[in-house]
Amino acid sequence: MLAAxxxxxxxxxxxxFLDLGQVFVAAMTGNVIILGLGLAGHGTPxxxxxxxxxxxxxxxxxxxxxxxxxxxxxxxxxxxxxTAVQAALVCGASILASRYGFADLRTxxxxxxxxxxxxxxxxAVVRGIRVPDLNTTVVTTTLTSLFAESVMPSRQGRRLVSxxxxxxxxxxxxxxxxxxxxxxPLWTAVLILTGCTLIVYxxxxxxxxxxxx
Numbered sequence: 564m565l566a567a568x569x570x571x572x573x574x575x576x577x578x579x580f581l582d583l584g585q586v587f588v589a590a591m592t593g594n595v596i597i598l599g600l601g602l603a604g605h606g607t608p609x610x611x612x613x614x615x616x617x618x619x620x621x622x623x624x625x626x627x628x629x630x631x632x633x634x635x636x637x638x639x640x641x642x643x644x645x646t647a648v649q650a651a652l653v654c655g656a657s658i659l660a661s662r663y664g665f666a667d668l669r670t671x672x673x674x675x676x677x678x679x680x681x682x683x684x685x686x687a688v689v690r691g692i693r694v695p696d697l698n699t700t701v702v703t704t705t706l707t708s709l710f711a712e713s714v715m716p717s718r719q720g721r722r723l724v725s726x727x728x729x730x731x732x733x734x735x736x737x738x739x740x741x742x743x744x745x746x747x748p749l750w751t752a753v754l755i756l757t758g759c760t761l762i763v764y765x766x767x768x769x770x771x772x773x774x775x776x
Contacts, residue, residue: 564642564759565692566728568685569699571752573732574739575653575678578748579614581740582665586610588678589686589700591618610675617676618683625687638692639767643760645688650756652681657749665745697721702729 576589584607587593594611601608625645632641656677663670686700698705705722736748 564646564763565689565694565697565699566724567755567759568646568689569697569725569728570732570735571653571755572682572685572699573729573734574736574748574752575682575732577733577736578740578745579675579678581737582660582745583671583675584610586614586675588614588618588675589682591615592703594618610672613672613676614679617679621680621683621685622687623683625684625691629687629691633691637767637773639763641688642692643764643767645685646756646763647760649681649685650753650760652677652684653749653756654753656681657746657753660746660749695721698725702726 572589576587579586579588586597591614594614597606598608598611598615600606601611628645629641632638656674659670659677660674665671665674682700686698689699702725705725708722735751739747739751
């Protein structure tokens with residue numbers, strides 16, 4: 564499921580970069596660089612600033628939920644609830660983009676903020692689940708660990724899966740946008756997130772699920 568979330572992150576971030584004015588909603592390192600360039604007069608800093616603030620807001624909200632959830636209920640239910648919230652946010656952004664397009668700034672900025680909020684929320688929830696070496700948003704640390712650290716093959720495999728899932732998501736996003744319509748990657752992400760929510764919820768509530776609490 565985390566690999567699927569990483570895949571949707573690649574799709575959403577690629578879509579935002581291509582259609583929302585070369586701004587990231589997941590890769591905040593890139594936004595910091597773009598913001599610095601914008602403040603220096605090379606481009607517009609506002610979209611990157613909005614994305615950074617929205618991502619931080621989502622991460623804060625997700626962190627509060629993780630703290631309140633910790634030790635009380637199954638972590639699978641935390642993942643299901645967190646993914647359901649993200650699916651709703653991405654769905655809202657997709658409706659806005661489909662109805663008004665990406666060109667109108669009155670639409671573009673709310674879409675940027677909603678998508679960044681959803682990914683900040685997602686990453687906070689994923690960190691709260693504490694699955695080692697399987698990030699859904701950040702790959703710089705994962706890529707460094709993959710080549711700089713010598714650990715058991717299973718951990719290296721998870722790191723590679725995380726990187727490849729993001730790469731595949733970006734690739735599929737570009738293909739869908741080219742073959743269908745600009746908002747196709749966002750709607751596909753909504754479907755995947757909804758499917759992940761249902762699968763994780765069923766898995767976390769079935770008999771024997773307490774063994775992986």
